[in-house]
């Protein structure tokens with residue numbers, strides 16, 4: 001069931017979204033060669049807790065980190081580690097959630113570590129732009145399928161593929177609510193969008209095949225062919241005035 005948010009709840013979602021976006025921004029600013037993914041995780045946790053919120057992912061189904069931090073062919077759900085050091089040429093995805101006064105925010109970005117390949121640069125750019133192609137369709141009266149169709153159409157123009165086994169999702173009192181928001185779809189299909197819906201649009205885009213697998217740590221999702229993957233996510237509210245990006249700071 002899709003839970004619509006009233007204006008009071010939306011105000012709290014805006015705050016949770018702002019804290020999420022700030023934590024992500026601060027971690028992104030710290031991305032450089034030699035930094036461990038655990039260090040980035042600490043930045044995320046420190047900021048979230050300083051705002052009177054708590055990291056949504058910490059302890060979620062037993063997840064040990066405050067952020068999911070995934071490098072290169074890791075798609076999502078990478079576990080922060082002191083041993084995972086960033087190197088020049090890597091791309092790193094940081095995924096953050098903050099829980100504030102009963103509501104979550106959820107957002108992710110992909111960062112380049114120093115100078116990266118042209119292919120990596122293009123992937124990061126196309127993934128970000130595909131988010132906006134999808135978000136443009138997040139207006140009252142459209143359907144969920146319109147969002148995914150716009151994302152996949154854009155991504156495939158560049159020869160990249162969208163991950164199909166993981167999708168966007170409603171965000172609110174729960175981190176994952178209805179509806180599912182796939183990064184592919186059929187225009188005019190799926191739930192009709194109406195004011196008060198809040199969900200994460202989050203294209204995960206691979207250079208090669210869309211197929212993924214899960215590592216033996218039972219969390220880290222990697223591309224099946226070992227090629228690069230990028231991620232871009234915001235929590236979006238559907239309003240009378242168009243889509244509102246709650247986690248963009």
Ligand code: MG
Pocket residue numbers: 095096106107108202233
């Ligand atoms: Mg996320």
Ligand code: MG
Pocket residue numbers: 106107168169200202233
């Ligand atoms: Mg999400």
